[in-house]
Amino acid sequence: ELDVALQEQQLLLYYQVQVDARQRPIGAEVLMRWKHPQRGLVSPAEFIPLAEETGQIVAMGLWALRTACLQLKAWQQNALTRDLTLAVNVSAKQFRKADFVDQVRRVLLETGVRASLLKLELTESTVLLDVEDTIAKMRELKLMGLSFSMDDFGTGYSSLQYLKRLPLDQIKIDQSFVRDIASDPNDAAIVQTIIAMTQALGLNVIAEGVETPEQQEFLELRGCHNFQGYLFGRPMPPAEFEDTLKA
Numbered sequence: 001e002l003d004v005a006l007q008e009q010q011l012l013l014y015y016q017v018q019v020d021a022r023q024r025p026i027g028a029e030v031l032m033r034w035k036h037p038q039r040g041l042v043s044p045a046e047f048i049p050l051a052e053e054t055g056q057i058v059a060m061g062l063w064a065l066r067t068a069c070l071q072l073k074a075w076q077q078n079a080l081t082r083d084l085t086l087a088v089n090v091s092a093k094q095f096r097k098a099d100f101v102d103q104v105r106r107v108l109l110e111t112g113v114r115a116s117l118l119k120l121e122l123t124e125s126t127v128l129l130d131v132e133d134t135i136a137k138m139r140e141l142k143l144m145g146l147s148f149s150m151d152d153f154g155t156g157y158s159s160l161q162y163l164k165r166l167p168l169d170q171i172k173i174d175q176s177f178v179r180d181i182a183s184d185p186n187d188a189a190i191v192q193t194i195i196a197m198t199q200a201l202g203l204n205v206i207a208e209g210v211e212t213p214e215q216q217e218f219l220e221l222r223g224c225h226n227f228q229g230y231l232f233g234r235p236m237p238p239a240e241f242e243d244t245l246k247a
Contacts, residue, residue: 001036002047002056010035011060013067014235017244018087018206021225025245027085029121029208029228030068031235032060052091061094062103069111069118071238076114080245087119087149092126096133101140108144115145121172123152131162138167149206154194164201171198173224175209182214195223 005011012035015028034042051057068086075081094100108115120141127134127150138148149170154177173194180187191207198205207219210229219227233244 002034002051002054002060005034005036006056006059006063010037011063012237013064013071015086015238015241016228016235017233017241018085018226018228019232020227021220023232025084026226027087027117027119028241029087029235030064030071030089032064033235052093055093057091058094058097061089061091062107064088065090065104066107066111069107069113072113072117073111081242083117085117085119085147087121089121089151090126092123092129095122095126095137096129101137104141104146105144116147119147119149119170121149121151124150124155125152127166128162131165135165135167142167154190160197168203170204170206173205173207173219175229178207178209178215178219178229179211181218182212188218191219191224192222195219199223 012033013030014033015030017025018027018029020026032044032048034044034047036042048057051060065088068088072084072086075084097103104120108118122134142148147169148167149172150166150168151172152174153171155174171194173191177187177191177194181191182188195205204226205224206226206228207215207224208228210216210219210227210231212231215229216227216231233241236244
């Protein structure tokens with residue numbers, strides 16, 4: 001069914017807004033959805049692990065990258081959207097492919113998009129699989145103008161020794177820490193430490209899963225000024241996303 005989904009264009013990209021401290025849109029994260037002819041909209045939690053297992057995630061990831069770049073190119077024509085960045089998740093299997101850097105280069109050339117508007121999101125586990133290879137690929141991609149965000153930070157076994165060597169631009173505070181920051185002192189301490197560390201390393205920081213004004217205030221007071229979460233907008237199709245920008 002996933003094979004058919006790829007061939008028959010049943011996959012969609014939804015966009016979840018990312019905002020600054022004044023709640024102005026600065027970009028979005030692209031999230032995959034599957035519009036199944038019988039089951040309706042299938043959650044990525046159901047099909048992404050399967051796609052990882054079967055290896056189909058590589059083709060799906062490339063499709064998502066190209067689709068996001070085409071969207072960025074279309075946005076270039078509009079003053080409202082031309083400075084927005086798009087964050088695209090890259091799976092470990094996709095990133096580990098020997099020709100991954102060439103694939104990204106080809107997509108950038110084919111779509112003619114400004115590379116500085118594209119941000120690749122890597123998970124902690126992906127970058128730590130083979131640190132030397134990761135650093136080499138990231139450096140090559142950064143020379144093209146792309147930026148990098150580390151997703152799921154703090155949920156695995158990240159080593160600070162490696163973190164300082166990775167050419168990252170941004171750390172994303174995982175929603176599992178954000179959820180209870182206003183009530184759980186342990187989560188509050190972890191979030192505070194992550195923010196302090198990103199500042200020390202000269203990295204940008206963004207919090208995901210922000211759902212309440214209390215969470216936003218807590219984060220802002222501690223130096224995190226970029227946010228993503230239901231407080232600002234749910235993931236939505238591109239046309240709907242553009243409508244919210246006009247509001």
